[in-house]
Amino acid sequence: GAGVSQSPSNKVTEKGKDVELRCDPISGHTALYWYRQRLGQGLEFLIYFQGNSAPDKSGLPSDRFSAERTGESVSTLTIQRTQQEDSAVYLCASSLDAGTDEKLFFGSGTQLSVL
Amino acid sequence: QKEVEQDPGPLSVPEGAIVSLNCTYSNSAFQYFMWYRQYSRKGPELLMYTYSSGNKEDGRFTAQVDKSSKYISLFIRDSQPSDSATYLCAMSGGATNKLIFGTGTLLAVQP
Numbered sequence: 044g045a046g047v048s049q050s051p052s053n054k055v056t057e058k059g060k061d062v063e064l065r066c067d068p069i070s071g072h073t074a075l076y077w078y079r080q081r082l083g084q085g086l087e088f089l090i091y092f093q094g095n096s097a098p099d100k101s102g103l104p105s106d107r108f109s110a111e112r113t114g115e116s117v118s119t120l121t122i123q124r125t126q127q128e129d130s131a132v133y134l135c136a137s138s139l140d141a142g143t144d145e146k147l148f149f150g151s152g153t154q155l156s157v158l
Numbered sequence: 159q160k161e162v163e164q165d166p167g168p169l170s171v172p173e174g175a176i177v178s179l180n181c182t183y184s185n186s187a188f189q190y191f192m193w194y195r196q197y198s199r200k201g202p203e204l205l206m207y208t209y210s211s212g213n214k215e216d217g218r219f220t221a222q223v224d225k226s227s228k229y230i231s232l233f234i235r236d237s238q239p240s241d242s243a244t245y246l247c248a249m250s251g252g253a254t255n256k257l258i259f260g261t262g263t264l265l266a267v268q269p
Contacts, residue, residue, distance in 0.1 A: 088258070
């Protein structure tokens with residue numbers, strides 16, 4: 044596709060349920076990032092993947108959060124036992140590489156609402 | 159103290175005004191500075207990209223970086239209602255590959 048694709052665009056779940064969010068990066072982009080954006084706040088880094096290297100998980104807020112990536116393709120972000128404070132927009136981005144000067148291209152995000 | 163500080167606004171200006179958006183930062187290792195624009199219910203899109211200090215101009219947009227003051231700015235000339243969006247500064251460099259974002263400034267350009 045032409046851009047980063049995320050699904051679902053909206054997800055409403057009950058507290059305690061698990062959710063899985065999907066990201067399809069731009070073809071050929073080796074780096075993939077997940078960010079969280081709470082209402083009225085900036086983007087909070089969660090995790091990034093670069094090729095076959097071990098992912099940088101330093102931004103994951105708790106062990107309820109995990110992410111996987113299949114090669115240089117699709118990534119899924121899983122949140123277990125969701126809490127109300129997990130409500131946010133989850134944004135995925137990809138870039139050609141993971142150097143400090145790389146430009147990120149973002150998807151439209153998944154709006155997660157935990158009731 | 160946050161690594162990147164940005165006034166969240168909202169900022170409301172009349173059409174045609176010059177808009178000034180700013181961020182300050184604390185990490186002197188940052189070398190790459192970006193401005194992203196985010197429309198409602200959309201992901202951020204890269205607007206301006208600057209390496210190290212100096213100015214960069216692209217149409218009605220000018221980005222400035224002052225590393226000595228750890229201060230970056232985005233100027234929008236002849237602002238249009240279509241410029242109404244949230245503007246996020248972002249930066250990286252040093253030991254981290256991660257982009258660190260400001261909170262974003264919500265801009266409304268009134269027709």
